[in-house]
Amino acid sequence: MSKNVDVKRAKILDVAKRRFAHFGMTKTTMAEIAKDLSFSKALLYYYFPDKHSLYTAVLEHVVNEMINKVEAYIPSASGVEEILLYAVESRMSIMRDNYNLFEYSSSQFIQNPGEMGKNIGPYFERIRDQYSRILKKGVDNKEIKVDDFNETAELLLFSLMGMRVGILSKDLNDCLFPTPDEFDLILTKQQKMVKIFLRGLRHS
Template sequence: MSETRKEEIVEAALKRFSHFGIQKTTMNEIADDLRITKANLYYYYADKSTLLGDCVKSVMDEMSTREYEIIQANEGGLLGTLFSLFELHNNYSKDYYMLSLYEKVEIIRELSMQCMVQEFDQRNIKNLRILFERAIETKELVLIDLEMATYAFHEIIKGLSMFHRISDIITGIPNIDNTEKILVSQKRAARFILEGKLISKQS
């Protein structure tokens, strides 16, 4: 099976899903965009849910690479790196906002999709742990319980995202302006949570 052809299909599907949403996108339209037959498309992807899974995985893999680069750069220390990660996620949310509303779609109930969502959560937790551990080792941060702090921070940041997007998920009507509200809230929360825990480098 041609991986190049699958990548082309995923790219075309992402454009459709991102612009029109998952429910309003048909396999016929994706085939037309690629100028291939529907039979040819179904040879690679038997149904839309399988294609959607590869689309989500493609975005997650690309984001993971960018996250690694930001974490390695460590620009601005802990808070600066966290803000850069928030901004990265915000940019992806803007680019794929219609795709990010997949929670309302029945497809999300499939086990494979749930596993990917859980994998994304676990990766975020792992990244946070790496950042907090490094900040502790470099005497930038003081934490009593690393594991508790990591999970609590993750839950709060994720909860803020859901808080600003819940109406979109329920109604299915996207409001991309919510992405900026999420970013502002996450930065404000991070400052508040870490206040008193960050050690000043000024002598």
């Protein structure tokens, strides 16, 4: 892929992300995105054959933003707890800023878990791998003791996800994504969960 193509693709993802985040997936059309870009619809379809493929690419783009933001923070952090608390806070902030984007993915997961699982699964694995590396840093610094990095990272992520589902006040058949008013409460509880989780990994 040429540098020019990379630049155009990045521009499309950035513009589409803003529109999806503001208006949502169902209320956004490819024609509107092309107009925002000052592109022809034909050029937009050259890069992305349909709105679903563009949405999936935007979701991946935002997950990359989450991961890269934490990676950039790691070298300056004082310890594993600070890194994990930042990871939880920055992830929640990005989800809040892109509310309609993530809310749609959650609703689609409820309607078609198999298909959405194919898209969401690799993102979970990448975040798990990042958490695993963060835990290893904590072990290298002799802050914590971990026997299996990937398994422990998964347990932490599942704990955080379970905390979110447990707090949500909506019907349990539609509880994968919080309302805007629930973000602060969920973040506070997840931060406490990180501290409790790490306490169990501390050297005795």
